[in-house]
Amino acid sequence: MSSYNTLAQFYDFLTENVDYKVRSEYISNFFSEYGNGGKNVLDLACGTGTISKLLCDRGYKVKGMDISDEMLIVAQEKSQNNVAFFKGDISDFSLPDKFDYCICLLDSLNHLENIDAVKSCFECVYHSLNENGLFIFDVNTVYKHRYVLGDNTFVFDEEDFFLSWDNEYCDENRVRILLDFFVFNGKNYDRFSEEFYEKAYELSELKSILNGFEILAVYDELTTDSPSEDSQRVYFICKKI
Numbered sequence: 001m002s003s004y005n006t007l008a009q010f011y012d013f014l015t016e017n018v019d020y021k022v023r024s025e026y027i028s029n030f031f032s033e034y035g036n037g038g039k040n041v042l043d044l045a046c047g048t049g050t051i052s053k054l055l056c057d058r059g060y061k062v063k064g065m066d067i068s069d070e071m072l073i074v075a076q077e078k079s080q081n082n083v084a085f086f087k088g089d090i091s092d093f094s095l096p097d098k099f100d101y102c103i104c105l106l107d108s109l110n111h112l113e114n115i116d117a118v119k120s121c122f123e124c125v126y127h128s129l130n131e132n133g134l135f136i137f138d139v140n141t142v143y144k145h146r147y148v149l150g151d152n153t154f155v156f157d158e159e160d161f162f163l164s165w166d167n168e169y170c171d172e173n174r175v176r177i178l179l180d181f182f183v184f185n186g187k188n189y190d191r192f193s194e195e196f197y198e199k200a201y202e203l204s205e206l207k208s209i210l211n212g213f214e215i216l217a218v219y220d221e222l223t224t225d226s227p228s229e230d231s232q233r234v235y236f237i238c239k240k241i
Contacts, residue, residue, distance in 0.1 A: 005023065007194050008070035010161065011048050016104075016191045023105065024054035027136055027220055031060075031101055038100025044125070044147060045108030049075025052083045063097070065090065067211055091117040091124070098130045099106040102139040107233065110198040115132050118201065119209040126212045126240060135213060137239040138221070142173050144232040145200040149175045160184050173200040203227065213238040 001215070006062050007014075036215060043052045046064030049069055056062045056079065065088040066072050072085045090104065091112055102125045111117050125135050139147075149167045156163040161183045168176040175198050180187040207215060221233040 004198050006070070008048065008068055008074055010073070010163070010181065011074070012050070013055075013158075014163075018106070020050045020054055020229055022222065024051055026235075027103060027105075028055065028058055028060075029049075030136055032132065034237060034239060035134055036100055037128065037187075037209065038130060038133075040097070040099045040101070042099040042102040042125075042128060044102060044104040044121075046075060046085065046159065047071050047106070047108075048083060049078050049083060050105070051105060053079045054083070056082050056222075061102075063099075065093065070106075077225075086128065091120045093128075095128050097128075099128055099133060100130050101134045102129055103135075103137070107138065107140040109137055110140045110200060111196065113197070113199065115201060115205060115209065118206070120211070122210055129240045131240065133240045136235065138197065138233050138235045139206065140200055140233055141227070141231050142202060145173050145175050145198070145231055145238045147168070149177075149198075162189070166192065170197070174198070175200075196213070210236075210238055213241060214241045 041055055041062045043062055043064040046052050046066050048066050052064040052075065054060045062083045064075060064083055064085045067087065067089055069087060070086060074167045075085050109118055109121065112121065112159045130201065131134065150169045152167050154165040161181055164180040169175055177198060178197055179191040179194040183192065202217065216237045216239055218227060219235045220227045220231045221235065227234045
């Protein structure tokens with residue numbers, strides 16, 4: 001897994017089309033509908049901490065975990081110390097605290113290299129939740145990897161940097177993502193590169209490894225509709241049993 005060092009500097013810009021407020025409301029509605037009434041939230045692969053902060057603003061006690069030091073630095077500055085952030089691997093962790101809710105959003109699970117790593121993550125989440133705790137996560141679909149990301153290239157030409165975002169579709173629903181940043185330093189441009197993979201999983205495969213959880217619902221992104229053949233991201237709402 002990449003450390004996403006350079007990406008952390010530009011992550012919020014590159015995801016400015018993501019309506020985090022809508023997502024935090026979407027998630028918190030499930031907390032209210034299906035939750036155990038608690039307030040403690042674990043945000044796995046929290047990135048720069050926007051969702052963590054918004055849930056904190058809604059009155060939840062949030063802890064965010066990410067593998068990137070640089071992402072966590074941005075997250076801590078953003079939250080102004082209202083959220084506790086710490087470094088960790090979402091596929092291998094054990095925490096002293098128990099949580100009422102655990103979330104893992106914006107295709108973070110797709111960054112895990114194989115289904116065994118995803119299963120390990122699910123097991124760690126199970127042991128980190130209180131009784132009747134909720135686990136809510138989303139994933140990019142096989143359809144998105146094959147037909148949307150695929151072998152496409154995206155270009156961002158901004159005032160202070162230029163980015164070439166190159167995707168290469170590999171075997172077994174994996175996409176290799178190569179980011180080349182050219183950052184203006186006042187005189188010329190410095191080049192920084194990040195490379196990582198995302199892997200998509202069949203929904204049936206994910207359902208089969210959610211041991212100890214009741215799957216309450218699987219929804220198309222930001223809706224309460226069932227996924228369709230061309231859904232690009234789906235949400236799982238699960239309860240520890």
